[in-house]
Amino acid sequence: MATLLAIKYSAGQLEILDQLQLPESCIYIPINNVQDAWAAIREMKVRGAPAIAIVGCLSLAVELRKLTDVESKKDLNQMIKDKLDYLVSSRPTAVNMQLAAEACVKLSSELLENDSVDAAAARDAILKHLEAMLENDIADNLAIGEYGAKDMVEKTGKSKLRVMTHCNTGSLATAGYGTALGVIRSLHKANQLDHVYCTETRPYNQGSRLTAFELVYEKMPATLICDNMAAAAMKQFKIDAIIVGADRVAANGDTANKIGTYQLAVLAKSHNVLFYVAAPFSSIDFEIPSGDSIPIEERPHSEMTHTGSIRTAAAGINCWNPGFDVTPSQLITGGIVTEKGVFRADQLEHD
Numbered sequence: 001m002a003t004l005l006a007i008k009y010s011a012g013q014l015e016i017l018d019q020l021q022l023p024e025s026c027i028y029i030p031i032n033n034v035q036d037a038w039a040a041i042r043e044m045k046v047r048g049a050p051a052i053a054i055v056g057c058l059s060l061a062v063e064l065r066k067l068t069d070v071e072s073k074k075d076l077n078q079m080i081k082d083k084l085d086y087l088v089s090s091r092p093t094a095v096n097m098q099l100a101a102e103a104c105v106k107l108s109s110e111l112l113e114n115d116s117v118d119a120a121a122a123r124d125a126i127l128k129h130l131e132a133m134l135e136n137d138i139a140d141n142l143a144i145g146e147y148g149a150k151d152m153v154e155k156t157g158k159s160k161l162r163v164m165t166h167c168n169t170g171s172l173a174t175a176g177y178g179t180a181l182g183v184i185r186s187l188h189k190a191n192q193l194d195h196v197y198c199t200e201t202r203p204y205n206q207g208s209r210l211t212a213f214e215l216v217y218e219k220m221p222a223t224l225i226c227d228n229m230a231a232a233a234m235k236q237f238k239i240d241a242i243i244v245g246a247d248r249v250a251a252n253g254d255t256a257n258k259i260g261t262y263q264l265a266v267l268a269k270s271h272n273v274l275f276y277v278a279a280p281f282s283s284i285d286f287e288i289p290s291g292d293s294i295p296i297e298e299r300p301h302s303e304m305t306h307t308g309s310i311r312t313a314a315a316g317i318n319c320w321n322p323g324f325d326v327t328p329s330q331l332i333t334g335g336i337v338t339e340k341g342v343f344r345a346d347q348l349e350h351d
């Protein structure tokens with residue numbers, strides 16, 4: 001099944017689909033270095049936890065490809081650390097970039113210690129590691145899709161499901177296929193999707209701009225709702241399950257995701273609807289015990305007060321615009337769908 005490509009990479013050439021211009025125009029822009037990646041992530045030209053990490057890491061790969069004359073492993077190691085630290089500072093809530101940076105720095109430090117590896121070979125090994133991220137993410141998402149679809153059908157006892165989702169967790173948020181939207185894709189492929197309801201996801205509208213775009217592109221039976229229609233829609237359309245993505249899952253299963261996720265989980269409980277989180281292990285932060293330690297990004301107020309360049313809120317009003325909220329693990333009643341299977345929060349374990 002052809003899906004939209006948010007990230008194009010081939011031998012040192014990196015391009016991203018500028019998501020600020022969707023759904024009006026599909027325009028790819030080049031990312032030539034880590035500064036370009038940092039700005040594209042910060043401005044949300046690329047967004048979604050896995051896609052942020054992949055674009056960040058591939059921008060370093062672009063720079064490493066150009067680095068023909070690697071003089072010392074020590075300098076290479078320092079350069080990699082500095083550039084990854086910088087990339088991690090682009091957005092605070094999603095943990096994927098941080099964990100990807102830690103894994104790359106660990107590899108670089110091991111290569112530095114290994115006397116049988118020279119500087120050029122160390123550069124090549126790091127490049128190989130970074131460039132593998134695209135394929136690994138797609139493989140993880142396909143597995144998430146299969147595990148999630150199977151679990152939903154088993155737990156609901158239904159052969160055709162009505163599913164609700166929030167924000168964008170599809171091809172546009174990952175290397176391809178998607179996480180929560182990947183599960184919905186897998187249901188659709190298996191003819192087990194009755195209908196999907198996607199929320200608008202105010203104020204940035206990743207649901208109406210991006211998820212709706214993917215659903216139309218792939219001809220899935222879908223309906224867009226505003227965020228404040230969720231309870232009514234759960235009741236009226238007899239939603240079987242809700243599935244969302246994650247920006248960071250704490251060790252106890254508490255999950256930070258796009259603002260509005262928490263209220264959907266609370267509503268799901270009242271309506272006896274299964275609530276799932278779909279995320280690769282690269283979104284699980286085992287270093288933090290609970291969601292209380294997850295940093296929540298505050299976004300510009302203009303996203304709430306304006307639609308495009310047109311002001312829609314009274315001038316002078318004070319605003320609160322957190323990008324994310326934290327859903328307590330006990331509300332994740334369906335489970336956490338990963339590439340290794342579906343887990344209850346208390347079953348999550350480090351590799």
Ligand SMILES: CSC[C@@H](O)[C@@H](O)C(=O)COP(=O)(O)O
Pocket residue numbers: 047048049050094166167168169170173174178179180206244245246247257258323
């Ligand atoms: C597979 S993407 C998972 C999450 O990153 C997604 O649900 C989300 O919250 C995206 O937020 P965004 O602000 O668009 O980067």
